[in-house]
Amino acid sequence: ETGVTQTPRHLVMGMTNKKSLKCEQHLGHNAMYWYKQSAKKPLELMFVYSLEERVENNSVPSRFSPECPNSSHLFLHLHTLQPEDSALYLCASSQEGRIYNEQFFGPGTRLTVL
């Protein structure tokens, strides 16, 4: 068990739907991340939160809206997505948002946009 949980594990949504992905970490970390993995592409960083403040937004379209209400929880709010947004969305956490700290990943949410 990695200590990072994600719900739901699978999500199918239409382009006009609004849904949210949830991530929770039980490791006492203070940095959290959203990654996207599209088919046959490397993991791509979307957002970084450190001490509940967004420190990185990797040119992600506004139809993806992150929220970090506290250091243990991270959400990704989705609205008016496109079929090309279908991907595996991974959450991760680390002790401080420093890139020399290992990251602990959740199992991911497999998103399909119809």
Added chain:
Amino acid sequence: ILNVEQSPQSLHVQEGDSTNFTCSFPSSNFYALHWYRWETAKSPEALFVMTLNGDEKKKGRISATLNTKEGYSYLYIKGSQPEDSATYLCASAQYGNKLVFGAGTILRVKS
């Protein structure tokens, strides 16, 4: 843009074989190199984080080396076992930049 390349893309070995794969990254302004193991239907799991040129790290039968001057890292698995089957990811970062992942090497170990 930081490009991280991994080779080979996939590898099939017999149980007991030793194997290695490569991660290449730009050597300028190097800051950190991560290795992760990602088993199917599970979460990626950190193996090593390396920052110093010449660094070598070991965890059981798995070890890694780092050459920051020429921009590569090797991951070695000694005496591969079926449970080593996974995708091995490396990720590199330069000063002031985010972690960038390679596409991974898929390892399949046949018993």
